[in-house]
Amino acid sequence: MGWPWNSHEAKGLGARRVIVTEVNPVRALEAVFDGFEVMPMSEAAEVGDIFITATGDINAITLDHILKMRDGAVLANAGHFNVEIDVAGLERVAAEKRRIRDYVVEYRLPNGKRVYLLAEGRLVNLVAAEGHPSEVMDMSFSNQALAVEYIVRNRGKLQLGVHKLPDELDMEVARLKLETMGIRIDQLTEEQRRYITSWGLGT
């Protein structure tokens, strides 16, 4: 045993690290350039204190990963469905299970370690808190209201398929949001507008 800060545990505790796991090489590269560590989940599982899934896919954290985790690891999901953490696998192998707090369940694993699952692996922000703050839902739901109006105004005319809301409505939401925040922006001059919409003007 050396000084605590030389030990493996102290290194883990002392270092504030954010690790990102990805399957998409472009996103992984972005994460690296944004200043985060990137590694496979099988390695991250061994070192993390808090795990948060946001993949939109199933089994981002498998039972194998969970069995590798440190004692006391916290598991939370931010993705839409409760499929990202293998909760069923965890339930199956757990030697013991108890609810510690409203949204925290402790599982004792066969290897003696304990992990803490938040909000049953469902959307932690909506289950344990109140979802997104109103200011941001202001924009999302303004888009919803305008989308419903757009559907009703254009009934029978929209092509079958999945469409984006027209850009001018999207921009209108941003314009109104800025206005309500008291923030003003520049307008293109006539000269600038002509320059940026023409292809004939070069060097």
Added chain:
Amino acid sequence: MAYKVKDVSLAEKGRLLIDWAERHMPVLMKIRERFIKDKPLEGVKISASLHVTKETAVLVRTLVAGGATVTLVPSNPLSTQDEVAAALAEEGVHVYAWKGMNEREYYNAIGFAISQEPVVTMDDGADLTVTLHKLALGVKSSETNYALETAGDRDFAKLISGVYGGTEETTTGVIRLRAMAKEGTLRYPIIAVNDSYTKYLFDNRYGTGQSTWDGILRATNILVAGKIVVVAGYGWVGRGIAMRLRALVHVG
């Protein structure tokens, strides 16, 4: 049955929550002012499967102000704020929602939304749209069986052919609906609200980024500084979570 909520006596508390949200949603309130004047949704029946939160209540009130009749069911079995559901029920919205539904109750709610014969659907995760399509196409599953318990015996193919269109709030739902469109099973047009710049660049990043930490901290009250955090997935949500974490503990 006009509504089914946990406890309608929670309505006063719900109204205070909704008032607070309205105070912080000025753009939607501006749209509401226009809706009150123009009534663009007069006589339109809308069924929405959205998280039953105070912000959703502000949206629902806005749609009602535009002339619509709105049915609201959850888009997650655990995300309903019972106070908000009570307040909306008291205002005449057809709410079928309470916190802590089991799978059967959840799809009963979806079936109830379908039973109101909407001409516009609103979704967060696409459960309502997908279930309506399954019923219209005769696809059987435990979900559709539960939905049928409340949707009743009706001509779902005819119902779906009367739907003008639907909206979808989130990435997961858009992916499901694009898969349906590609396969040729989609029966009405969808506006992917998620794909608006003023949605995904803000909601998915700043909204989920902050509220995910809010949820984790409220649930556990643990100290984040000094911890090793693993974020699986670096889409808009994942980067929002990582970015907010950096703000919480000043990590590089």
